[in-house]
Amino acid sequence: xxxxxxxxFSALAxxxxxxxxxxxxxxxxxxxxxxxxxxxxLLHPVPGERGWRIAFLIGLLLGPAAVGIAGGSVPAxxxxxxxxxxxxxxxxxxxxxxxxxxxxxxxxxxxxxxxSRRSLAATLVFMIVAMTTVYxxxxxxxxx
Amino acid sequence: MSLRTRQAATPxxxxxxxxxxxxxxxxxVLFGAGLTLSQMIDPAKVTGFLDLFGQWDPSLAFVMAAAxxxxxxxxxxxxxxxxxxxxxxxxxxTRKDLDFPLILGAVLFGLxxxxxxxxxxxxxxxxxxxxxxxxxxxxxxxxxxxxFHVALEERD
Numbered sequence: 327x328x329x330x331x332x333x334x335f336s337a338l339a340x341x342x343x344x345x346x347x348x349x350x351x352x353x354x355x356x357x358x359x360x361x362x363x364x365x366x367x368l369l370h371p372v373p374g375e376r377g378w379r380i381a382f383l384i385g386l387l388l389g390p391a392a393v394g395i396a397g398g399s400v401p402a403x404x405x406x407x408x409x410x411x412x413x414x415x416x417x418x419x420x421x422x423x424x425x426x427x428x429x430x431x432x433x434x435x436x437x438x439x440x441x442s443r444r445s446l447a448a449t450l451v452f453m454i455v456a457m458t459t460v461y462x463x464x465x466x467x468x469x470x
Numbered sequence: 471m472s473l474r475t476r477q478a479a480t481p482x483x484x485x486x487x488x489x490x491x492x493x494x495x496x497x498x499v500l501f502g503a504g505l506t507l508s509q510m511i512d513p514a515k516v517t518g519f520l521d522l523f524g525q526w527d528p529s530l531a532f533v534m535a536a537a538x539x540x541x542x543x544x545x546x547x548x549x550x551x552x553x554x555x556x557x558x559x560x561x562x563x564t565r566k567d568l569d570f571p572l573i574l575g576a577v578l579f580g581l582x583x584x585x586x587x588x589x590x591x592x593x594x595x596x597x598x599x600x601x602x603x604x605x606x607x608x609x610x611x612x613x614x615x616x617x618f619h620v621a622l623e624e625r626d
Contacts, residue, residue: 340508343501347498350493352560356562382494385499389504389595416609416611417610417617420613421575429589433576449576458584461522464521
């Protein structure tokens, strides 16, 4: 193992902003800031439950512009897989996060902060599976 | 009588709804800004973390650690005031059991996350960067969620 591209300060600052977001949503509305849950909840809207979900997602979309306006740098994405890979990955992430009732934010941040056993189990499983997937793709099939 | 019934089920006022949506918007901006500042909206940054046995970038662990620390303290502060500002109660998940769907869901999510380097938050925020592969991922992700909803979710 060799450590590369490590950006500890922007990582801590960005993480703190995500934590503030989760804190604010709980303090004001009593809600968990889990992105897959907020998005998935729009697919079977409960009366009075739509507006805040849409508002949160619009805010999420405005995040990169907010960083740009504040003078921060907005990274350009580099993609890890082609068209079919993106579609397959999207289907897996969409179906999997709903079946498993959470993603990196809902289980990995909010759930762990509540000391939830389910979230700890889910986080360990998706971390290990994702690391194994990258290992297989890069070092077994990828030959690097 | 009718007055009592109405009061028992008082829907939130327009003002309360506006406040709830404004708070959610601000929370969304903070979340998206955090993902951008930490570069998590770049899938290469995420797979750099997931590649534990190659050239490893520990940044994502620092993002999660800081987010977790602030959320952990924040949730305790929120609890102290008894109820949220704009809602009658905290909406917390109540289940505690480890069941098969939880684990299978996490496995499927992990496969997709490792393949593309996108999880739901960065993918949505990443739409702002106007790249076609991100849009493909998000449309497929919505299709996957819809598939779950149609095929498996219990109706009530």
